[in-house]
Structures are given as C-alpha cells and as structure tokens.
Amino acid sequence: MSLQTGLGWAAVIVLPLLIAIGVGASRYAGLRHDRGMVTAALRALVQLAAVGAVVGIALQHTAGAIAFVLLMFVVATITSTRRLQHALVVPRQWMYCAAAIGTGGFAVLLLLILPGVVPRNPASILPVGGIVVGGAMTATTLAGRRMLSEYGTRYGEYEAGLSIGLLPQDAFKLVVGPVAGDALLPVLDQTRTVGLVTLPGAFVGMVLGGASPAQAAALQLVVLIALIAAEAVAVVVLTELLSRARLPDGRTVSS
Numbered sequence: 001m002s003l004q005t006g007l008g009w010a011a012v013i014v015l016p017l018l019i020a021i022g023v024g025a026s027r028y029a030g031l032r033h034d035r036g037m038v039t040a041a042l043r044a045l046v047q048l049a050a051v052g053a054v055v056g057i058a059l060q061h062t063a064g065a066i067a068f069v070l071l072m073f074v075v076a077t078i079t080s081t082r083r084l085q086h087a088l089v090v091p092r093q094w095m096y097c098a099a100a101i102g103t104g105g106f107a108v109l110l111l112l113i114l115p116g117v118v119p120r121n122p123a124s125i126l127p128v129g130g131i132v133v134g135g136a137m138t139a140t141t142l143a144g145r146r147m148l149s150e151y152g153t154r155y156g157e158y159e160a161g162l163s164i165g166l167l168p169q170d171a172f173k174l175v176v177g178p179v180a181g182d183a184l185l186p187v188l189d190q191t192r193t194v195g196l197v198t199l200p201g202a203f204v205g206m207v208l209g210g211a212s213p214a215q216a217a218a219l220q221l222v223v224l225i226a227l228i229a230a231e232a233v234a235v236v237v238l239t240e241l242l243s244r245a246r247l248p249d250g251r252t253v254s255s
Contacts, residue, residue, distance in 0.1 A: 015041075058126060065122035069109075069129035076101050076137035083141045088148040088248065096241040097140055104136040104234030105129075108226050117222060131223055132230045135187060139231035140238055143183035147176040147242060155249075169243035180239050187231050191224045 019041050026034040058064035080097040090096070109125075109132055112118040118128050151158065154175045161171030195217075 055126065059122045062120070062122050062125065065126040065129070068126055069133065072130050072133045073098075073102060073105065076105075076133055076140075080137050080141045080144065084144040084148065087145045088152065090148070090242065090245050090247060092245070096238060096245065097144070099241060100140045100144075100234040100238035101133065101136045103237045104139070104230040104232070105133040107233060108132055108230040111229075112222065112226055128223065128226070132226055135227040136230045136234040138186070139183045139234045141183075142186075143180045143235040143238055144242070146179045146182055147239065150176045150179050151247065169240075172243040172247075173239065176239070176242075180235055183235050184228070184231055187224070187227045191228060194220065194224060 019037060022037045023034040026032070026037060055068070058068040077094060077098040080101065081094040084090070084093055084097065109129055112128065112132075113120055113125060118124045151172065158171050158175045161174050162168065166174065
C-alpha cells in the first residue's frame with residue numbers, strides 16, 4: 001500500500017485490527033460470519049487493486065463504462081443467486097435474480113442517463129451505475145432470503161390459502177408479502193437520515209474532488225431517490241417471479 005494513497009502506514013496496522021474486532025465480535029455472539037469477514041476483506045483488497053487498473057481504462061470511453069456496469073450486473077446476479085440458494089434452491093433462481101436486478105437497476109439508469117439527469121459520460125455512468133446495480137442486488141438478496149425463509153416457516157398458512165381457493169401466487173404473496181418490504185428499510189433509513197447521521201460516498205467524493213457542497217448534495221439526492229426506485233422495482237419483480245415459481249414443499253424446508 002502506497003503512502004501516496006493518504007492512508008499511511010498506520011492503515012497497515014489498523015485495518016487488520018478492525019477485521020480482528022469484527023471476527024471477535026462474530027465469534028463471541030455466535031454470528032457465524034467470522035470466516036466470511038476475513039475472506040470478504042481479502043477479496044476486497046485483491047478486487048480493488050485489480051479494478052483500479054481496469055476502471056482507468058473504462059473511464060476513457062463510454063462503451064467501456066457501459067461494459068463495466070454490465071460486468072457489475074453479472075457479478076451481482078451471481079452473488080444474489082448464491083445467497084438465495086442458502087435459504088432455498090428454486091429452479092431458474094439465477095434468472096429471477098437477473099430479472100430483478102436488471103429491471104430495477106437498468107430501468108432507473110436509463111431514466112437518469114437518457115434525459116441527462118446524470119451526465120452521459122464515463123465518469124458519471126460508471127459510479128452511478130455501480131451504486132444503482134449494487135443497491136438492486138442488496139434488495140434482491142434481502143427480499144429473496146426473507147421471502148423464502150418465511151415461506152418455509154409459514155408453509156401451513158400457504159396451504160391454508162390454497163385450501164380456500166387462492167391461486168398459488170396469491171397464497172405466496174399473502175404469506176411473504178409483509179416481510180418482502182423489509183429489504184427496503186436500509187435505503188429508506190439512509191435517505192431519511194442523510195446529512196444527519198451519514199454522509200454518503202457520492203457526496204463526500206464530490207466534495208473531496210472540488211465540487212461545491214450544493215452540487216454534491218444535488219447529486220446525492222439523485223442517487224438516493226434512484227436507489228429507492230431501483231430497489232423497490234427489484235423487490236416487486238422478485239416477488240412476482242417467486243410467487244409463480246415451482247417451489248419445493250415448505251414442510252421439507254421448514255424441517
């Protein structure tokens with residue numbers, strides 16, 4: 001790590017210490033994520049080092065920026081699919097994740113880029129695209145895991161809905177609908193508390209880059225509203241697709 005990054009040699013000591021604190025807390029509370037914290041940190045180190053070089057090339061051409069956003073979409077789909085499979089394996093699960101993330105992320109990006117709300121240049125498309133696609137991925141993962149877990153836990157209620165004549169998709173939504181919306185809580189809380197509790201990355205990055213606080217605030221507002229829309233669409237699409245999927249017997253899942 002170069003001293004020119006602004007982190008200094010202290011980061012070499014402090015960053016491993018922070019990981020150790022997270023691992024210690026995970027082990028103490030039985031969170032079962034201590035290994036995941038270490039691997040996530042190591043992957044971040046390697047990936048950011050590699051991405052730093054690739055992004056420099058992508059920022060030179062609009063086509064390169066778009067290609068990189070598409071790569072982000074592919075990785076986001078794989079990540080959400082793996083997370084959902086930990087809760088319940090569903091046929092064509094990767095297609096559902098891709099549809100949810102793609103619909104939410106790209107529909108919002110087009111609304112931002114085509115009218116010029118976000119400048120149509122690589123320096124804007126790449127970071128905003130990454131933020132929006134990443135938000136759609138997070139919402140897809142959280143909503144999918146909650147819905148599939150709820151389906152297994154409350155399978156009796158699902159069967160009861162079928163017994164009174166509800167279609168499978170309606171019975172599914174009746175059971176999981178209330179928890180699907182929990183996936184939107186992080187972005188809603190972030191939006192409600194922006195500037196009071198948090199200073200998000202887009203705002204801080206622009207200010208550090210020389211933009212005025214007013215310009216940074218305007219862009220951050222656009223990003224936050226875009227995230228709400230993208231994540232909401234992703235949750236709706238995933239709910240609709242899972243409600244029509246061929247789900248395993250919930251009695252097996254819950255056991």
